[in-house]
Amino acid sequence: MKITLGILKTTKNENPVKDEVIEGIQDNLEYFDEIIYTGNEDFFEDSDIEVKALNLDTDNKAVMRNAILDNTSNELIMWISDTTILEFDMIPEMLEKLEESPDADILYPNMSIIDNEGREKIFRLEDLYCKEKDILMSLKPENHVPEYGIITKRSIFDKFGKFDENFKDYDFYNFLYQNLENIRLKFAEFNYVVIHYLDPFIDTSYRSYALKKALKKYNIKDFFPKLSWDENENLAVSTAYTAVGDTLSDYYDLFSASEFYRKALLSFYNKLTLLKLIKTYFNMGLFEEAKKLAKVEQGLKPEEEKTYQEEINQAENLIKSMEEAINEGKVQEILSVINEVTNHYQGAPLYNIIGVIEYYMKNYDNAYKFFYKAATLNPLDEDIIHNLTSVANQLGKQEDVKGLFKRVFEI
Incomplete structure (x- = not known):
């Protein structure tokens, strides 16, 4: 299967985990048909990884994701950031899950989140296959599906629209909220993705906005059955x-x-x-x-x-x-x-x-x-x-x- 690796440039200054990110990509390189990076190719100057650099000047994740969608024709896209570390050889198991559940639209692993001060929080997730609306009960989808280290089918964006650029850094979760009735999620339980969030300033108003929008879309009983x-x-x-x-x-x-x-x-x-x-x-x-x-x-x-x-x-x-x-x-x-x-x-x-x-x-x-x-x-x-x-x-x-x-x- 041809897989595009889409990489979002989320760092403005020095990236202390750059080497680990590149190592994780190299450990899985054989599974990627193409690599698209929203920044410039300097990020990969010390490696032999070939990338298509989009040279975008934006911190809006939705703009970056949509640009990646516009620049690939592959059906499968793995999404990471320039601070996301992939496990060695993690792609095969995720693809096995897709073979088990061919109607799955988004494959996701467990996640480990590390903040700008180095504090780590490990999330051992659950399989939401055929019970996607259970996410509503949490009121916080970011605690149940990672935004990086996931594989999506391109066709869901052709059917339901691309990422809403009004949601900037919460675009993926707004997409989830708005399409829980239309998509299938599948969990790769033996894999982990490590995501570093280096910026201490997080604009949480996008999160509350997405929740309030979801509350208008669904019945309140769907959140509290x-x-x-x-x-x-x-x-x-x-x-x-x-x-x-x-x-x-x-x-x-x-x-x-x-x-x-x-x-x-x-x-x-x-x-x-x-x-x-x-x-x-x-x-x-x-x-x-x-x-x-x-x-x-x-x-x-x-x-x-x-x-x-x-x-x-x-x-x-x-x-x-x-x-x-x-x-x-x-x-x-x-x-x-x-x-x-x-x-x-x-x-x-x-x-x-x-x-x-x-x-x-x-x-x-x-x-x-x-x-x-x-x-x-x-x-x-x-x-x-x-x-x-x-x-x-x-x-x-x-x-x-x-x-x-x-x-x-x-x-």
């Missing part, structure tokens, strides 16, 4: 919406999370969801809203009200004092205590303050990242919006910011 929908629908709805809010919180989309927590409380008022909504408002920096909910009349015990009110007031006063210090030009004073502060509070106002400090120190790229994180957490705050849009105009990232607000305000 085990809840007692017939016995107590209001309780089931509340439980489901609370779980969705939890996942959106994990993705730092607190505005959307708050909306789901609110809907959950309207369906079935309960203390657990109430406390989650209080915490969400707290981390958004909506301290007054949090205090209104942290009351006995809302269902808290007197001692709980006292604890929550004290915690909220403490954080609010801390943020106010830091903002005043910055306005007085006491940047170094704030820098000396910032690590201690983050041990107690990591809400949107704090990221905004750190962004201001980075801006004063002329670290504009870092300032942009912190303002961006603050806006992801709270896209309603006028100061955050002003700071983010100002530095975005300075760096030419206006369209990125417009995209962010579109994604987080999508409910």
Whole structure:
């Protein structure tokens, strides 16, 4: 079988795992009919591997994947990044799985994820063959199918469309979400792929956007089939919406999370969801809203009200004092205590303050990242919006910011 190896260039600077990546390709070289790389051929200058280099100047994975699709006619494509390490001789077993299940559209192995600090997380996955919609129950497809080290049939993209370029680095999982009813997944249980993610900045708004889009496509019961929908629908709805809010919180989309927590409380008022909504408002920096909910009349015990009110007031006063210090030009004073502060509070106002400090120190790229994180957490705050849009105009990232607000305000 002819297989195209499609390699996405995901690194901007030095690639510390380059040699391991090339070694993994060489260990499986005999199975590849062609190799297409979205970067330039310099990546392979120290090897004898022949590649077709596309020389793309983009960090949008969907653009890269679609370019690979446009440059190959082979039916089978293995997808990796320039930080993906393949096991020795892993292709034969994956092809055996295809022979066992010829209707399979995507073959996937187990995965090991290593972050920019070298921390490894191993995922021992499950076979989703003929039960693809089980992915919905997790609310996080990235934990159940790797985006690299997989083999896909080209024909699924001819049938159902290519990757949506509005989803940038979550394009593969959006494709999965949108086509779970149309495709077959098959697990190669004896193989592992090692994926390094070297960039510490991950724009999780694409993940929350894809989830919210999927929630519109499928019935909420598809995500939570085990809840007692017939016995107590209001309780089931509340439980489901609370779980969705939890996942959106994990993705730092607190505005959307708050909306789901609110809907959950309207369906079935309960203390657990109430406390989650209080915490969400707290981390958004909506301290007054949090205090209104942290009351006995809302269902808290007197001692709980006292604890929550004290915690909220403490954080609010801390943020106010830091903002005043910055306005007085006491940047170094704030820098000396910032690590201690983050041990107690990591809400949107704090990221905004750190962004201001980075801006004063002329670290504009870092300032942009912190303002961006603050806006992801709270896209309603006028100061955050002003700071983010100002530095975005300075760096030419206006369209990125417009995209962010579109994604987080999508409910």
